[in-house]
Amino acid sequence: MLVMCVALASSDPVRAQTFDLATLMQRMAQRKSGQARFTEERIVSGIDSPLTASGVLSYAAPDRFTRQTLQPTQETMAVQGRTLLLKRSGRTRQMDMDTVPELAALLDALRATLTGDSALLHRHFTVSLSGNDAQWTLRLLPADERLARQVQQIELVGQGADLRSIELRLTGGDRSLMLIEPLSPLAPAS
16 A cells, blocks of 8 residues: 555656655756846835835846846946946956855855756755745755844745846844846747
8 A cells, every 4th residue: 555655656656756845956057147127116214215116137148137227326246256246337346255154055045046057045044935836935044143143044946947036134124125127038030
């Protein structure tokens, strides 16, 4: 009887497929680039109404990420390797991400998710995954004491290999929620 139950369970494709962090990371690693629109709402203590921004995100494996804010002001944040480049109001600032470990950890969380690099996620965070391939939530809690003094948690929500939202909660109560709408790849020129 036990053998028959095991055989039936393993023949059911829904039961046979497990959804775990390794499965999600493998799926995410298959996508080598992408573009998306974003809208972000930030709640900052001391400011009565939420701060909003919108623009375009782009990603190219293994380590290039760009956030181009179009509203309310134009600015660009580009990360390649360990270098962060900020452009705003005709001024450019470049910095090594390792000089600001908290910022590096936050950017690594995003890039590690996009590249499917669970080792990089685990370097900075305690990671938990819930849901299934159709709708998943990746919850990141800072493992480093210094980061934990500033960041309460990061929650990334996705569908398949599409990241759909990022919520950042800071220890002082400030938070931001970025909603992401993937853009279709451009059709090849004929």
